[in-house]
Amino acid sequence: MPVRTPDPDPNERDDDDGRESLDFGEGRGSLPGSATNPAWLSDVELAEMRRRLPMIYVEALPVRTDGLGAVTQVGILLRATPLGEITRTIVSGRVRYGETIRDALFRHLENDLGPMAFPLLPLSPTPFTVAEYFPIPGVSAFHDDRQHAVSLAFVVPVTGTCEPRQDALEVTWMDPAEAASDTLSAEMEGGRGTLVRLGLASVGALR
Amino acid sequence: MPVRTPDPDPNERDDDDGRESLDFGEGRGSLPGSATNPAWLSDVELAEMRRRLPMIYVEALPVRTDGLGAVTQVGILLRATPLGEITRTIVSGRVRYGETIRDALFRHLENDLGPMAFPLLPLSPTPFTVAEYFPIPGVSAFHDDRQHAVSLAFVVPVTGTCEPRQDALEVTWMDPAEAASDTLSAEMEGGRGTLVRLGLASVGALR
């Protein structure tokens, strides 16, 4: 699984990437770009659609592995909310119109971990779980004030250096037991502590 | 896995069910219902959103099993398109705003197989595959002129009697080998022959 040479597009941020993460993002831009691309969404339009259609997301739990493929470390993101709160989360973002799951996964990994993370994207397009985020708490284990989102979640080994860009302040690497602990789980937002545990279970790293 | 007592709502067809299947459906209704429920979508609005956001779908391959859980028969739907063509497909439909994957799966199974099918819904929310339908052919194995859809696909045992309603004319039961054949695959639309094979592979019924 050689990694794709990173190729960040300087103009890429015209729609929603990065900011578009499940909890803090909002549609970007305000130009009447929709004239040329009907799939382009203004902030207002995206906000509107979020109240009427389920959004499709991808999420990734970054891990480091030993030579036999066993998970040794898990990467948890620290992020500042627009209100200045610090919260913990994982890589997360919207799938755009016309974009494949794999492309969306690669794009959000690059946005959140930087261009030198060298992620090894999953062979299988099947996620380890499907997380359903609802605006009303309690419907499922996952919650997002802003929207109903259906999120495909993957465990992704990274082999390079992680330098978060955009909203992510830092990647904290911890061992699987710490990542699955009740303490860490309580610090994660939207129920993502559950997602971390399910991801670790899927790779045999939950005890 | 006792089955849920069917409880068809006579007024259920006010949004999109049934007709809303991946290939032929269009948004139902024309009343200004959106006044009361912002998630309600008119035909025009739904058609508009389909050009701008990926839609989330569920699909189900109905099967019959023997006493040990091995798949003995696969149910393939015959359906008439609005143009009067007869095509083959499987159970398929959109996930509504606020609806869980399981509820959507149950709703579309009931729409396509009737209230007496008694489906055994999957324990796991994880699909056997995620099918990505693009409006442009060739991007993936799956194609849908109308939209970009991300579809979560499940194999679902049914234990009762199937009497298709709505657009489905008939359910044809065939053995796994026939369902996976090149002949049948060629008759299925949007690449669903591949989906049938992947589903059979997931339950050990592809040879």
Added chain:
Amino acid sequence: MPVRTPDPDPNERDDDDGRESLDFGEGRGSLPGSATNPAWLSDVELAEMRRRLPMIYVEALPVRTDGLGAVTQVGILLRATPLGEITRTIVSGRVRYGETIRDALFRHLENDLGPMAFPLLPLSPTPFTVAEYFPIPGVSAFHDDRQHAVSLAFVVPVTGTCEPRQDALEVTWMDPAEAASDTLSAEMEGGRGTLVRLGLASVGALR
């Protein structure tokens, strides 16, 4: 998934079933039956092979589900060891020579839950995890003094009445959160608390 009509063979206990569970079983019988069936193993022979070859096992976590397939209860077995200790475990037993995984699963479910449990065997032959039990603790999450066993683990809905036979004293039904708790995990032997958590994760019932 109609259930197989139970058909307990009164002479079935000539090899190893029931007693053959991962932690307490020993090969049954002492007759020179091997004259007619070379796969028949005496107690001594089986004990010998257990020190020289990895054994293949199946394990099952019995669950009850609601009408949409969500797990509502988990069945944990109480068992008395030969020394009179009471321990907690799940359905578990050896795969015999010439026996399919599905047949072994059915046989051990019947032995441990009784003939009226009406288990719904999994469609897929792929387990939710492969548990590796080693005689030396610490090699993996799982431990068995007696042998090296490779165990294929499944979540199995049961729809009937459970009346344990043989070594199992009782089936205790509890909700998924209790079954996944640290308290219960500590009472289970050989690391099966981890197995319960992984099984619950696989069906979306671990939070």
Added chain:
Amino acid sequence: MPVRTPDPDPNERDDDDGRESLDFGEGRGSLPGSATNPAWLSDVELAEMRRRLPMIYVEALPVRTDGLGAVTQVGILLRATPLGEITRTIVSGRVRYGETIRDALFRHLENDLGPMAFPLLPLSPTPFTVAEYFPIPGVSAFHDDRQHAVSLAFVVPVTGTCEPRQDALEVTWMDPAEAASDTLSAEMEGGRGTLVRLGLASVGALR
């Protein structure tokens, strides 16, 4: 998923590796080594156990991937049988007493693909399928004259150079469609054509 530095042990062949592949191997060695290691098996002992206990195997379908993780090529082995026939197969071998699934997988990959193949071992210990080989044809899709074997099958990306050792004459790389074709399937022994298709299905490369 950095690869493990290869570390072939020149004395490794004292038990069963390489030759121990599912179809042609026999237990190696004839020294009374069992005096020191009770798990050591002579040819005669292993042949005897093969008639009385199911053996546990691992199998691997080697693949090459593009930068996004999509499978571009599949490696199929050419092998000469003891009778001089040329057959096609995949990486395959027995799990030894005390050996983990991951170690067995690494050992057989190295034996069949050479020390410079640099395989990326799977994160998850769960195989894409469990293949059951029976000595009597027709019980399942898989057949092995010699024994009853339960085989855990994995898809494994390789990033280096493959130089088969031992019995494997050559690795042929082909695209997924060719690997899944009826023609190739017919040339593979023991039903492994089915295993190749199931592996490709598991990574979204079967159409």
